[in-house]
Amino acid sequence: LNALRVFRYAFIVGRQEFGGFWSWYTWLGGWLPRIVAQAVFFALLGELLDQPDRLRFLAIGNAILTGCVTTFLTVPASTWDRGDGTYPLLVASPSSLMPAIMGRTYVWPLNGVVTSCVALAMVAAIFELDLVWPGTLLVVPLVLLTITSVYAFALFLGAVITRLPRARNIVYNLGAILLMAFCGVSVPVAFWPAWVEVMAHILPLTHGLEAIRLLLDQAGAVEILQWACLEVLVGAAWLAASLLLIDRMANAGRQDGSIEFVT
């Protein structure tokens, strides 16, 4: 219950912070055109190659990716307490750091889910993708699952850079590029060498995106569920790793006196 209360108050902070980034009109007038442009930008490669299948692959992959990259802002956001000077207070409090960090950053995956769904709807309309209604609506829980899994990975990276807060933007960019390049967004995972393929399967997004593609291609429910379950497993593993790491990193910082204010 205490953890839930911490999460709730931290979420209020995160929500206010998000309001400093985006208002309704800047989200609709700035962010929305941006995510649609990003998805269309890459999907047009399919048009250039004159391959409708490729276009569909790129459009779906890049629409889902927009929300994942948004969610990945959790990585730098995990360290913002350092810049605010509130991190030592959080470390000193009896509660675990996890609900505080999760609460403050949870607004990013929420934005990610909305971003991916809106981007998918927009590219589907722009490229007249063949979708079956209302079955396609089941994509929403799959997007939620995929984004949650990406969020768990971002929390893990956020915990890792607790000791190196100045590396937050580099880690954010590298992590986002990993997802972009290797998780089956623009090219199938099988395109890559075997060792990259193995890496892709332990990253979030790979299985969730495959489940989304299968759903939109009207594959069997069992097959879709299999991929969705794999995404659950991957996400749970990254969440467990973050849970194990986050307080240990904070304690290590407390021991060597490195939880100071960092800009």
Add this chain to the structure above:
Amino acid sequence: VQMGLFVASELITRERNGQTLELVVATRAPFFLVLMSRILVPSALGLLGFVESWLIARIAFDVNVEIHHPWVFAATLLLTTLASTGTALITAALFCFSRSARTLQASIAFPLFLVAGVLVPVTFLPDWVEPLSRVIFAYWSAELLRAAMQPGEPADVLLKLAAIGVLGVAAGAVGAFLVHRMLQHLKREGSLGLV
């Protein structure tokens, strides 16, 4: 281009946050020139991305991207860097009033690149987009860079280089005017050093 836009968008905001804007404005150097030189450096550093991409294509994908017309290529990159600096000056002036310049800077790059036909030529976009593309310097830059990598003789090179230059200078002039107006506004409000 993206590097210049990225840095420029939050340059003034960072000066204000650091309480150094008043000091910089108080110097005799024109403020827009100070801004332009600070934008030019990261824009030029962004050219390293070309080397990086070339190396990745060569090493990771075993694809040799041959530059058939190196002078066209070099002149285009040089002018593109200058034009992107001029364009970034506009964003520097416009975004300084935003509560979060970074969110706005994140919003402009992809629509700009899409409309300019950077990845896929604008012929793949609706017809009404093309007139819009022609007033973006990146459209001409992309055309020339593609032509520099084709074996055939590139057409209208000077005209296209001139288009990049003119659009860059025009954007720089608009940017300088906006920076001037922005400073006037901040001085009038007495909020140069307030955030």
